[in-house]
Amino acid sequence: xxxxxxxxxxxxxxxxxxxxxxxxxxxxxxxxxxxxxxxxxxxxxxxxxxxxxxxxxxxxxxxxxxxxxxxxxxxxxxxxxxxxxxxxxxxxxxxxxxxxxxxxxxxxxxxxxxxxxxxxxxxxxxxxxxxxxxxxxxxxxxxxxxxxxxxxxxxxxxxxxxxx
Numbered sequence: 001x002x003x004x005x006x007x008x009x010x011x012x013x014x015x016x017x018x019x020x021x022x023x024x025x026x027x028x029x030x031x032x033x034x035x036x037x038x039x040x041x042x043x044x045x046x047x048x049x050x051x052x053x054x055x056x057x058x059x060x061x062x063x064x065x066x067x068x069x070x071x072x073x074x075x076x077x078x079x080x081x082x083x084x085x086x087x088x089x090x091x092x093x094x095x096x097x098x099x100x101x102x103x104x105x106x107x108x109x110x111x112x113x114x115x116x117x118x119x120x121x122x123x124x125x126x127x128x129x130x131x132x133x134x135x136x137x138x139x140x141x142x143x144x145x146x147x148x149x150x151x152x153x154x155x156x157x158x159x160x161x162x163x164x
Contacts, residue, residue, distance in 0.1 A: 035090055046150070050145055058141075069090055069131070069132055071088055073085060073117055086113070088132070108150075110163070149163040
C-alpha cells in the first residue's frame with residue numbers, strides 16, 4: 001500500500017513539474033514572439049538613430065511598447081577600461097531561465113556610444129542591481145549613438161545567432 005502511494009505521489013509530482021516547465025517554456029515563446037517582430041522592425045531602420053541621442057531610440061522602443069528590464073555595460077574591446085557599450089535586455093531572470101535551459105535565443109540590443117559612458121555607471125548598476133529605471137533613461141538620454149546591434153532576434157530556437 002505504501003509503495004503504491006509513493007509511486008502515485010512520484011507520478012503526480014513529475015506531472016506537475018513537467019506541466020510547470022512546459023508552461024514556463026510556452027510563456028517564454030509567447031513573450032519572444034511578441035517582442036521580436038517589433039525589434040526586427042527597429043533593427044531594419046537602426047541607422048536612423050546613428051548620431052542621434054539615446055532618448056530618440058528609447059522613445060522608439062517605448063512607442064512600440066518594448067520595455068527594457070535590465071542593462072549591462074562594457075568596453076569596445078576585451079582589454080578596454082573605458083565603457084562605451086550598453087546592453088539592453090527585455091526579459092527578467094524568471095523568464096529567461098527556460099530560454100537558457102532550452103538554448104533559446106534571448107533578445108538583446110547592444111548600443112555603442114560615440115563618447116565614453118561616465119564612470120558612475122558602475123555604481124548606478126550596482127545600486128539598482130542592473131534593473132532598468134527612469135534614472136538610466138535620464139542618464140543616457142543625451143548620449144550620441146555610434147552603432148546599434150540587435151541579437152537574439154532570429155527565432156527563439158534558431159541556430160542563427162548573428163546580430164542584425
